[in-house]
Amino acid sequence: MSNTKLARRAGTGRTGDQVFSGAALGAGVLIVAILFAVAMFLVIQALPTFTAPRSESTGGEGFFAYIFPIVIGTLIAAMIALIIATPIGVAVALFISHYAPRSLAKGMGYVVDLLAAIPSVIYGAWGASFLASSLKGPYQWLAENLGWIPIFAGPASGTGKTILTAGIVLAVMVLPIIASLTREIFLQAPMLHQEAALALGATRWEMIRMAVLPFARGGIISAVMLGLGRALGETLAVALVLSSGPLIASWIRSGNQTIAAEIALNFPEAFGLRMHELIAAGLVLFLITLLVNVVARWIISRHKEFSGAN
Amino acid sequence: MSKRIDVSDLHVYYGDFLAVEDVNITLDAKSVTAFIGPSGCGKSTFLRTLNRMHEVIPGARVEGKVLLDGDNLYSDGVDPVTVRSQIGMVFQRPNPFPTMSIRDNVLAGVKLNSRRISKSDADALVESSLSSANLWNEVKDRLDKPGSGLSGGQQQRLCIARAIAVSPDVILMDEPCSALDPISTLAIEDLINELKDQYTVVIVTHNMQQAARVSDKTAFFNIAGTGKPGKLIEFAETATIFNNPGEKSTEDYVSGRFG
Numbered sequence: 001m002s003n004t005k006l007a008r009r010a011g012t013g014r015t016g017d018q019v020f021s022g023a024a025l026g027a028g029v030l031i032v033a034i035l036f037a038v039a040m041f042l043v044i045q046a047l048p049t050f051t052a053p054r055s056e057s058t059g060g061e062g063f064f065a066y067i068f069p070i071v072i073g074t075l076i077a078a079m080i081a082l083i084i085a086t087p088i089g090v091a092v093a094l095f096i097s098h099y100a101p102r103s104l105a106k107g108m109g110y111v112v113d114l115l116a117a118i119p120s121v122i123y124g125a126w127g128a129s130f131l132a133s134s135l136k137g138p139y140q141w142l143a144e145n146l147g148w149i150p151i152f153a154g155p156a157s158g159t160g161k162t163i164l165t166a167g168i169v170l171a172v173m174v175l176p177i178i179a180s181l182t183r184e185i186f187l188q189a190p191m192l193h194q195e196a197a198l199a200l201g202a203t204r205w206e207m208i209r210m211a212v213l214p215f216a217r218g219g220i221i222s223a224v225m226l227g228l229g230r231a232l233g234e235t236l237a238v239a240l241v242l243s244s245g246p247l248i249a250s251w252i253r254s255g256n257q258t259i260a261a262e263i264a265l266n267f268p269e270a271f272g273l274r275m276h277e278l279i280a281a282g283l284v285l286f287l288i289t290l291l292v293n294v295v296a297r298w299i300i301s302r303h304k305e306f307s308g309a310n
Numbered sequence: 311m312s313k314r315i316d317v318s319d320l321h322v323y324y325g326d327f328l329a330v331e332d333v334n335i336t337l338d339a340k341s342v343t344a345f346i347g348p349s350g351c352g353k354s355t356f357l358r359t360l361n362r363m364h365e366v367i368p369g370a371r372v373e374g375k376v377l378l379d380g381d382n383l384y385s386d387g388v389d390p391v392t393v394r395s396q397i398g399m400v401f402q403r404p405n406p407f408p409t410m411s412i413r414d415n416v417l418a419g420v421k422l423n424s425r426r427i428s429k430s431d432a433d434a435l436v437e438s439s440l441s442s443a444n445l446w447n448e449v450k451d452r453l454d455k456p457g458s459g460l461s462g463g464q465q466q467r468l469c470i471a472r473a474i475a476v477s478p479d480v481i482l483m484d485e486p487c488s489a490l491d492p493i494s495t496l497a498i499e500d501l502i503n504e505l506k507d508q509y510t511v512v513i514v515t516h517n518m519q520q521a522a523r524v525s526d527k528t529a530f531f532n533i534a535g536t537g538k539p540g541k542l543i544e545f546a547e548t549a550t551i552f553n554n555p556g557e558k559s560t561e562d563y564v565s566g567r568f569g
Contacts, residue, residue: 102368192405196469199363200419200476201395210418214409 039286046280052273063277067284069247073163073256074285077238078231080167080251081174086224088171089178096179097186098208109183116176124240127169132160132241139164139252153250161243164251166258169237174227181226185219186212218300225296229289235260259285312339312510313379313479315360320374322352322359324367330356331539333374335529337480342502342511344521344548347531348563352540353514354484356531360512361397361482362390378479395419398473402485404465406457406472413453415468416440419476435475443471444501463494470501474509481505483513487520499524518564522552530560 054062092112096105139162143154193211202210213220238261245255263278270278315337322330330352337343345353358364359372362383376383383393398419406415416436420427427435436453440446445467449460457468466486473481483502487495502524505511515521521528528551533540544551544560555561 190405192401192403193407195363195366195401196405196407196472197418198366199361199394199399199401200422200472201391201393202419202422203391206422210407210410214407217409 042279042283042286045276046283048273048276049280052276056273058274058277063280066277067259067281070257070259070262070281071284071288072247073244074232074258074260074288076251076256077163077167077170077242077258078228080164081170081231082224082228084168084171085174085178085227089175089223089227090182090220092175092179093181093183093186094208094212096183098204098212109180112176112179112183114176115172116180120173120234120237121240123169123173124237127165127237127241128161131169132162132165134160135165135168136160142252150249151251154252156252157243157254159243159254161241162250162252162254163242163256166238166242167251169241170231170234173234173237174231177230178223178227181223182216182220185216185223189215221296221300225292228292232258232285232289232292233260234258235264239264312508314339315480315510315512316375316377316380317360318375318377320356320359320372320376322355322364323371323373325369328539330359330531331541333542335542335545337510337512338527339510340506340508341526342506342513342524344525344528345512345514345531346516346518346521346528346563347540347543348533349516350536350540351531351533353529353531355540356542357482357484357512357514358399360480361399362393363399365390391423395422395476396478397480397482398476398478400466400469400473400481400483400486403489404462404469406460406465406468408456408458410457411454412440412449412457412460412468415457416471416475418472439471439475440468442474442504443467444497444504445471461494463490463497466490466494466498467501470498470505474505478509480510480512483511485514485516488516495520518552522548528552530555530557530563532559532563 049057049063054060057063057066059066092108096108096112100108136156136158139156139160142152143156146152147154189212193215194207197207197210238258242256242258242261243254244257244261244265247257248255259281263281266274267278317333317335317337320330320333321328322333333356345357347353355364360376360383364370364372372384374384378393378396382388406412407418410418413432413436416439417427417432420432420435437446437450440449445464448464449468452459457465460468466489470481470486487498490498499520502511502513506526513521513524525548527546528548529545530543530551531540532543544555544557546556550556551560552564555564561567
């Protein structure tokens with residue numbers, strides 16, 4: 001003990017550090033382990049589907065012929081939801097962060113957060129009982145006037161329970177996610193750069209375009225991807241709202257189906273190969289979400305040099 | 311393109327709080343005016359009223375007149391956006407837009423309000439603005455790289471280039487060197503000396519040597535105590551302020567007895 005002054009003092013030990021780093025490491029390992037376990041479960045349970053003879057699958061033409069239409073249906077519903085929800089969500093967030101007077105902004109922020117907390121079954125019930133029937137008229141109009149566009153081809157559904165209605169319900173569900181996440185990002189946009197833009201003679205909208213939106217770009221993409229995750233995986237609302245059927249191009253006729261709703265509606269009675277088939281459908285959904293996230297990461301990282309993080 | 315600023319009976323408020331009281335001052339065209347004073351005395355706040363940046367803060371407002379060659383910036387119907395495009399500003403911390411290249415940063419103000427500019431005109435403007443900011447030789451080979459990759463001093467000169475690219479009448483500088491090292495500071499001070507041939511320059515500084523080096527006239531602001539409004543104590547030729555000030559508090563401040 002030649003250098004006692006610099007030796008560790010008793011009582012000021014590193015226990016806290018060690019506990020915390022252990023807990024953090026444990027949490028990190030756990031999340032990877034869970035993800036791996038889920039993936040393994042899906043793969044193992046799905047395997048029999050791929051080895052079974054084609055004629056035994058639902059529809060009798062093999063798993064891929066079965067899954068392809070509902071993958072497309074899932075993507076269409078999610079795409080409709082994002083096309084509607086992204087611009088509105090970003091606009092709501094911008095209004096709250098940069099346009100509304102402070103008192104109003106606070107109230108609106110609460111309302112948006114509240115919307116995100118409403119259970120999906122309520123959205124589903126609202127979509128099925130109210131929205132679908134009120135959209136019958138507009139669908140009729142679309143079929144008559146824009147029917148030459150394949151997605152609006154008639155005859156319009158008599159119940160309004162179509163993929164477009166499901167997409168609109170999903171949009172309402174995804175909207176608060178996008179709005180509240182992007183609002184947080186917009187509020188963090190550096191004042192320094194906003195003032196720089198204003199001092200150059202920018203109007204408020206120009207300032208937002210120069211100093212807020214570029215800063216928030218990655219955040220907006222992340223928020224949209226989270227919204228997409230919810231739209232892809234949403235089960236109950238779609239199951240309640242959509243009167244499902246085979247894949248068709250028209251958005252205003254009954255038909256189409258999404259993976260999540262397909263699994264939910266059929267799983268309780270499924271056994272044997274049918275169950276493996278539905279789990280395989282889950283695996284496909286899992287892969288789609290994974291792919292979406294990878295693409296989102298790639299889009300964000302492509303502009304790293306200009307991201308403002310350096 | 312250089313204009314005079316006459317300020318009369320100006321009171322500056324944050325909500326109900328009077329931050330700066332009753333300023334009367336004339337800032338000459340084609341000269342450098344320095345604002346000095348202790349922290350919190352309202353010199354930056356006052357500077358921001360000269361291009362209507364003060365009111366960006368919620369609740370902030372102004373009473374009184376600021377005349378730019380006779381036109382009141384605060385009369386009804388004056389658009390702050392137009393005011394700011396004629397009175398440029400350089401901030402304490404360099405703030406080039408991180409998502410834009412060096413070239414786009416210089417052109418940022420020029421492209422506002424949907425103005426179009428041909429590529430050759432843009433190229434010429436980028437070169438002349440960066441040259442005026444003494445930055446051209448350092449960045450001419452990397453105009454497409456992000457502005458945030460430059461050193462702090464270079465970034466601040468880029469901000470000056472961005473401000474002069476819109477050919478303003480006045481350039482306001484809010485402690486432009488306080489985040490920079492001595493060499494970069496020297497570069498900015500040299501630049502200020504060149505800028506006054508064309509522009510009215512107003513600079514807030516904490517560094518009294520800097521005020522003495524760069525300015526023609528100096529205004530000393532002071533504050534009686536916390537919660538009291540800041541006031542313009544004395545305004546005179548820089549040499550007078552530093553060698554033969556008329557007020558006791560000015561003498562105390564410039565001789566380093568307080569602040």
